[in-house]
Amino acid sequence: MHRRGDDNALRHIDFTIIEIVTMQLSCLLVYWIARHGGVIYYDPDYRLLAYVLLVGQLALGLFSDCHNGILVRNHRQELVSLLLYTLELWLCCAPFLLLLRTPIKLWELFLVTFFFLITCFFGRLVDKHFHHKCLKVSRKLVLVTSSDVVRRAVARINAGKGEIDYEIVAICLTDNADPSRFAGLDIPVYNTSDPDLMDKLVTKWIDDAFFLSGMKTGYLSTLIEDFVTMGITVHYSLSAMNDFASVSIGVQSIGDYKVITNSAKLISSRAAFIKRTMDICGSLVGLLLTAILFLFIAPAIYIKSPGPIFFKQKRIGLNGKVFNMYKFRSMYMDAEKRKAELMAKNKVQDGMMFKMEDDPRIIGSEKKGKDGKPKGIGNFIRNTSLDEFPQFLNVLKGEMSLVGTRPPTLDEWEKYSLHHRIRMAVKPGITGMWQVSGRSEITDFDEVIMLDRKYLESWTPMLDIKIIFRTVMVVLKRDGAS
Numbered sequence: 001m002h003r004r005g006d007d008n009a010l011r012h013i014d015f016t017i018i019e020i021v022t023m024q025l026s027c028l029l030v031y032w033i034a035r036h037g038g039v040i041y042y043d044p045d046y047r048l049l050a051y052v053l054l055v056g057q058l059a060l061g062l063f064s065d066c067h068n069g070i071l072v073r074n075h076r077q078e079l080v081s082l083l084l085y086t087l088e089l090w091l092c093c094a095p096f097l098l099l100l101r102t103p104i105k106l107w108e109l110f111l112v113t114f115f116f117l118i119t120c121f122f123g124r125l126v127d128k129h130f131h132h133k134c135l136k137v138s139r140k141l142v143l144v145t146s147s148d149v150v151r152r153a154v155a156r157i158n159a160g161k162g163e164i165d166y167e168i169v170a171i172c173l174t175d176n177a178d179p180s181r182f183a184g185l186d187i188p189v190y191n192t193s194d195p196d197l198m199d200k201l202v203t204k205w206i207d208d209a210f211f212l213s214g215m216k217t218g219y220l221s222t223l224i225e226d227f228v229t230m231g232i233t234v235h236y237s238l239s240a241m242n243d244f245a246s247v248s249i250g251v252q253s254i255g256d257y258k259v260i261t262n263s264a265k266l267i268s269s270r271a272a273f274i275k276r277t278m279d280i281c282g283s284l285v286g287l288l289l290t291a292i293l294f295l296f297i298a299p300a301i302y303i304k305s306p307g308p309i310f311f312k313q314k315r316i317g318l319n320g321k322v323f324n325m326y327k328f329r330s331m332y333m334d335a336e337k338r339k340a341e342l343m344a345k346n347k348v349q350d351g352m353m354f355k356m357e358d359d360p361r362i363i364g365s366e367k368k369g370k371d372g373k374p375k376g377i378g379n380f381i382r383n384t385s386l387d388e389f390p391q392f393l394n395v396l397k398g399e400m401s402l403v404g405t406r407p408p409t410l411d412e413w414e415k416y417s418l419h420h421r422i423r424m425a426v427k428p429g430i431t432g433m434w435q436v437s438g439r440s441e442i443t444d445f446d447e448v449i450m451l452d453r454k455y456l457e458s459w460t461p462m463l464d465i466k467i468i469f470r471t472v473m474v475v476l477k478r479d480g481a482s
Contacts, residue, residue, distance in 0.1 A: 012061075012067040012070060013061070013273075014127055015061070015067055015070060015124060015127060016057065016058070016060075016061030016062075016067075018120065018123040018124060018127055019057050019061065019085075019120055019123075020054060020057045020058070020061075021123075022116055022119040022120040022123050023053050023054075023057060023112075023116050023120070024050060024053075024054070025115075025119065026112045026113075026115035026116040026119065027040050027049060027050045027053065027112055028040055029115055030108055030111045030112045030115065031043070031046055031108075033111070034105075034108055045102055045103050046102070046103075046104065048097075048100050048102050049097065049102055049104055052093050052096050052097060052100070053089070053093055056089050056092045056093040057089060059092065060085065060088065060089060060092070064088070066081070066084075066085050066088070070124070070128070071128055071131055071132070075125070078121065078124060078125070079121060082117060082120060082121055082124070083117070086113060086116065086117060090109075090113075138164070138165045138166075138167060139164055139165070139166055139167070139207040139208055140166075140167055140169045140204070140205050140206050140207045140208070140319075141157070141166040141167060141168050141169065141206075141207065141208045141209070141210055141254070142168075142169065142170045142171075142172060142201060142206055142208070142209040142210070142227075142232075143157070143168050143170070143171045143172070143210050143212065144171075144172040144174065144192065144209060144210065144211045144212065144223065145171070145172075145173070145174065145210075145211075145212040146173065146174050146175045146177075147173050147175055147177035147181065147182075148175075149212065150171060150173070150182055150185075150189075151182075151185070153212055154168060154171075154185060154187070156255040156256055156257065157210075157254055157255035157257075158255070159255060159256075166208065166210075166254055166255070168187055169187070169188070169204050169205070169206065170187065170188045170189075170190065170200075170201060170204060170206075171185070171187055171188070171189045171190070172189075172190050172191070172192050172197065172201075173189060173190070173191050173192065174192050176191045176192075176193050177191075179191065188200075192223065198226055198418070202230065202320075202418075202421070204320075205319060205320050205321050206232055206319060206320065207232065207233065207319050208232065208233045208234070208235060208254075209224075209227045209232055209233070209234050209235070210235045210236070210254050210257075210259065211223075211224065211234070211235070211236035211237070212236070212237050212257070224236070226418055228422075229418045229419045229421070229422060230418050230421040230422060230425075231319065231421050231422035231423070231424055231425025231426075231456075232319065232425070233261060233425075234261070235252065235254055235259040235261050236259060237257055237258075237259055271460070271461060274461045275401065275461060275464065276398075278402060278461065278464065278465075279395050279396075279398075279401050279402050280395075280396065282392070282395065282402045282468075283392040283393070283395035283396040283402070284396070286389060286392030286395070287392045287393060287396065289389060290389040290390055290392055290393075293328075293386060293389055294309070297309070297328055297377075297381060297386060300377045301328065301329055301330075301363065301377060301378075304363050304364050304376070304377055304378075305329070305332050305333065305363045307329070307333045308329060309328065309329060310326055310327065310328065310329060310390055311326070311327045311328070311329040311330070311331070311387075312324050312325070312326055313325055313327075313409065314409070314410055315407035315408065315409060315410075315428065316407055316408050316409075316410065316412075316413040316424055316428075317399055317400070317407055317424065317427065317428055318424060318425075318426070318427045318428070319424060319425065320413070320421075320424060322410070323394065323399040323400075323407075325391060325394055325399075325400070325407060326390035326391055326393055326394060327387045327388060327390055327391065328381055328386060328387040328389065328390060329363075329387075330362055330363060330377075330378040330379075330381050330382050330387045331359075331361045331362055331363060331378060332361055332362075332363055334361075335361040338360075338361050339361070362374065362376060362378035362379055362382065363376055363377055363378030364376015364377045364378050364379065365378060365379060384475060385475045388430055391430045392430070395430065398427075399427075399428075400427055400428050400429060400430065401426075401427040401428070401429045401430075402429060402430055402431065402464065402468060403429045403430075403431055403432055403455075403463075403464040403467045403468060404426050404427045404428045404429025404430075404432055404455075405423045405424065405426060405428055405429060405432050405434070405452045405455070405456075406428060406429070406432060406434065406435070407424075407428035408423070408424075419449065420445075420449055422449070422452070422453060422456065423448075423449060423452045423453075425456060426455070426456050426459070431467060431468065431471040432451075432452070432455060432467065433451040433452065433454060433455040433467065434448050434451045434452065435471060435474070436467055436470040436471055436474055437451055455467075
């Protein structure tokens with residue numbers, strides 16, 4: 001899932017907040033000067049000015065393009081932009097101020113504007129500095145181009161001042177030149193004719209691929225298709241654009257190149273902001289519940305199987321990034337060693353995932369109920385999905401999402417074919433389409449891939465909300481767990 005860069009309403013909400021705060025402070029200061037003290041909000045006539053300006057700034061921040069390119073403007077461009085913003089604001093608010101007949105003197109309006117321009121200009125500069133130092137996004141890039149433009153392309157991409165920093169992790173030459181010519185770049189260089197090219201590239205953590213050179217259309221299509229199949233976002237220069245099929249297309253920048261972006265799914269910054277906000281809020285509530293559950297689950301686990309209460313395992317996350325996933329430990333300490341002995345009983349074909357009935361590695365599984373089913377503490381916390389609660393820490397850290405695809409283990413990831421890797425084009429989730437579709441009954445891994453792809457291609461914030469509610473119902477009914 002690739003975050004599209006053309007939606008500015010909520011992506012730059014911090015600048016809107018700065019503009020509102022500096023305008024309100026300017027109104028407060030001018031009122032205090034003009035009235036020799038006092039607060040504007042206590043004056044029923046003058047406080048209308050503050051409220052009208054507040055509404056006007058919210059409207060401009062949400063529905064205008066006043067923040068387009070704000071992070072790459074120089075000081076002169078920023079000042080011109082701020083003057084235009086202020087003019088637009090007064091044009092929007094003037095009719096309402098006239099209709100409401102607010103007794104504001106003209107010189108007071110000029111003074112408010114003066115103070116606002118000064119404070120907001122420096123406020124924007126400080127916020128931009130913070131963005132560039134602390135909030136800039138970094139993504140790993142494969143550059144596909146010809147040998148004659150490699151050095152120039154690397155320089156231009158590295159010199160880019162956009163909102164995303166691209167780190168080139170591999171270069172693929174389209175003209176089969178000698179890779180040793182570019183040893184000084186300290187970047188792995190391959191030829192696109194190399195039959196093992198994709199095998200070499202999939203061992204790296206890659207977010208994007210950029211095609212900057214003419215090639216035979218057939219091979220270009222195949223290479224692009226391979227990247228998109230893996231869930232990697234593909235960009236190609238406008239000059240090399242042809243009619244390639246894709247799920248989602250958009251226009252962006254890499255360095256100072258304008259590119260067409262081809263990805264399995266493009267989402268707006270507003271949608272990405274909403275999803276991340278849902279994750280943060282949900283994870284905070286989830287961690288509070290985890291702390292409460294710990295008081296009851298921890299003693300039960302330790303009494304039956306002394307050892308760590310939490311289980312930490314390396315999993316594959318977004319675009320192949322490795323992270324540590326946390327759970328309440330529901331298996332005996334030697335569970336990973338015994339897994340190889342039990343692979344013959346795996347319900348999932350080809351060993352792409354591991355699921356089996358009555359797994360003997362689960363804590364207390366030797367205890368059986370009247371129906372012959374295991375009734376140990378490990379079975380209980382797994383059947384009720386209580387073991388998943390520590391993953392809210394992964395969500396808060398940004399390694400996982402509330403809703404997504406299940407993260408594979410390292411050995412499962414190594415078995416994936418190209419079309420399997422699209423699962424990790426989105427952040428892994430605590431729950432997802434597979435979990436609410438009867439996960440114990442699904443034993444065909446291709447069906448899992450189909451559900452994950454369906455989620456990826458049809459994602460909306462509302463879909464996440466529906467899956468969360470369905471997850472709650474599935475857990476309460478204890479459906480689909482084993």
